[in-house]
Amino acid sequence: MRNMRLAAALALVFILVTTVFLGGCGQKLAVAPQQGGLQGLKKLKVGLVFDVGGRGDKSFNDAAYEGLEKAEKEFGDKIEIKYLEPSAGGENRERLLRLMAQDKYDLIFGVGFIFTDSIAKVAKEFPQIKFGLIDGFVPGLKAENNISCLLFREHEGSFLVGAAAAMQSKTGKIGFVGGMQSPLIEKFETGYIAGAKYINPNIGILSDYIGTASDAFKDPVKGKELTLKQIKDGADVIYHASGASGIGVLEAAASQQKFVIGVDSDQSLPAKEDQRSFVLTSMLKRVDVAVYETIRSLVTQKFQGGYQEFGVQENGVGYAENQYNKELIAANKAKLDELKEKIIMGEIKVPTSKEDLK
Known part of the structure; x- marks a missing residue:
């Protein structure tokens, strides 16, 4: 009988210990999901x-x-x-x-x-x-x-900077330097031409491409050469869509005291101090x-x-304004914002190709 009571007592102790142990584990497991569990880590x-x-x-x-x-x-x-x-x-x-x-x-x-x-x-x-x-x-x-x-919708942002170029130009001639000749880069060129012609139907536009392969986006020497050629031919504002080749475009334009329009990022920010005053604006393509x-x-x-x-409506493309170019585009800002609103409202439909442009 005594042995039976001892066995029962030991069994009860075992049950109590097991319950406490599992309860403790249960509390620990309950915390983990609140912290995101193992997957959350x-x-x-x-x-x-x-x-x-x-x-x-x-x-x-x-x-x-x-x-x-x-x-x-x-x-x-x-x-x-x-x-x-x-x-x-x-x-x-x-x-x-x-x-x-x-x-x-x-x-x-x-x-x-x-x-x-x-x-x-x-x-x-x-x-x-x-x-x-x-x-x-x-x-x-x-x-x-x-x-x-x-x-x-690169053509929409390019339309705005094309308008800015036409309003800024004193010679009635502006330029475009593209990287790799392709339908994508031609969208930049088309929008730019459309925006410039919207402001001045008689404006002259010089266009050149650096090449037909992807290395055209990293040839600043060729970018500089084409820019100098366009300046010699009368262009006083040059827009580039040429990636790292644009470093040469900016260098050439600044050396001749002509304006350049950057692309994708606000290119006046990383520009050298003596070049910044020649960056009219940049066509922001918000890849970021x-x-x-x-x-x-x-x-x-x-x-x-x-x-x-x-596109413009989603703040995916636009034009840059900062402390360096604010005064440069101040006189034309109201017009640029008016054009931006017309694009958003569908009053201006920007062409996407040379065929649409015609």
């Missing part, structure tokens, strides 16, 4: 592959980096970022994308339309990974696809906004495939 991985010119081009790539940097500052507790530079000719774009995909990145950006074929291929091989394609178009995408094409918003959609679990478009 794992940061999302965001990668970006620059195009030729890379970081430091003071243009397209730098704008993409600004968006990446802003996202890291805002969501640093939720994401980790990495960026890669392609080889000089950009031949290893696809390999860099695949390296990040194999490393299980959650979102990977390709900066530039030249990434189109590579992203389409790698995204098919890694359907669980999301891709942001800047300026490229993959046909037939839907919201459930893992590619989001980030597109811009597109990159940031895409990362935000990933963090908030609202990422969608398909096509996202950024």
Whole structure:
């Protein structure tokens, strides 16, 4: 009987100890979900592959980096970022994308339309990974696809700076220097011509392209040469859409005390002090906004495939105004803002190609 009572007592102690132990574990497990659990501790991985010119081009790539940097500052507790530079000719774009995909990145950006074929291929091989394609178009995408094409209405922003160039010109001639001759860069040129002609139907416009391959975006020597030629032919305001080649455009224009219009980023900010006064404005192409918003959609679990478009109305394109050029464009600001509003309201429909322009 005594043994039975002892056994019962030991069993009761065992039950009590087990209950307390499991209860304690239950309390610990209850806290973990409130902190996000083990999954919540794992940061999302965001990668970006620059195009030729890379970081430091003071243009397209730098704008993409600004968006990446802003996202890291805002969501640093939720994401980790990495960026890669392609080889000089950009031949290893696809390999860099695949390296990040194999490393299980959650979102990977390709900066530039030249990434189109590579992203389409790698995204098919890694359907669980999301891709942001800047300026490229993959046909037939839907919201459930893992590619989001980030597109811009560059022609709208170029229309505004074309108007600014025509209002500023004293010679009645302005210039355009494009990087790689392609339908995309021709959108810049078309909008610029349309804006200038809207202000002055008789204005002369000189257009030149640096080349037909992607290395045209990193040839400042050629950019300088073409700009000097246009100035010699009478142009006193030159707009460039040529990536890092624009460094040569600005250098040439400033040396001749002529105005230049930058592209993508506000190019008066990184310009040398003796060049800033010759940057009339820049056509802002808010690649930073597109990159940031895409990362935000990933963090908030609202990422969608398909096509996202950024124009004047979405603050995706526009013109730069800062402490360096404020006085330069002050006399024409009211007109520029009027044109901006007309584009938003649909009163002005900016052409996208040379055929539409005609």
